[in-house]
Amino acid sequence: MILKASFVGFCIFIIIMETGICIAAPSCSFRQASATLPFGNLDPFATTNATSTVTLRISCSGNPMWFLTGDNGLYFNGSTKRMRHQTVLTEYLPYTVTFSPTTGNKFVTTITGSGIILNSSYINSYVGNYLDYVTLTITP
Template sequence: MEPLERRGASRASWIAAAVLLSAFGTCHAAGTGQLVVSATVLSKGSCHFRSTPATLAFGTINPASTVAATAATSVVVRCSGSGNSSTVTYSLAAGNGLYSPGAGLRRMRHATVTTAYMAYTLSLSPAGATIPKGQDFTIGVSGTVAPTDFQDAASGAYSDRVVLDLNP
């Protein structure tokens, strides 16, 4: 019989296998448990932005105003993919931004007074839909700064950067 090394197996791999077998040989069942198994099947489509980066500009805000400052822009997406379906279902989510103090809380930071912030809200419409493959689709992006968030704000420019996550 040929030595193990000539048959393609190294001595180290045989030793490792022996150690593993001896370790499993001494295990005893001490009870039962459950294992949750899950999977996500991706769409046969894929979507991408046709227009980025977009800018949501609130413009000049008068701190004496009692009316919320609003802004709107849009992004354009196009979906494609394989499969028999002529449509793709997408979802779009907005991140919290660079200066968020917590989940779902967005705020812009002052350009020079880096300890000054101004809160704002953001919405996407529609944030998800089933759209035709191969056609541009426009998604509205709107934002609001409440008067309570700008009335006592330091004067000057504010900004933030938000990541838009488009799936599939």
């Protein structure tokens, strides 16, 4: 799964002009344009779930309280996030992804993303590469 480039986030920058004084509103942004949550090669004979983690870095100006939200990816179905096979477009692989923390202030500068593909989901899956894009938004 790739966390898409628009993952740079939704940053709000407001300038308030008042009698010649310019005050910038607090804001936060991701320090990298995109990040990948790589599960690597999955062994269909394995008996464990596939897991992966990624560290995201943020920076804030001012001292905002920020909130992290993510969409369901491109291939979401019902209540399930899914990666799609790259050549057999009718094949999907369900997964879960969580981020922690999902709220903080300027002193919290890293967020950890954790993904899981259940063993029961991939032991009979179609061989090949699977991909999904999840867009994250950080708002102060």
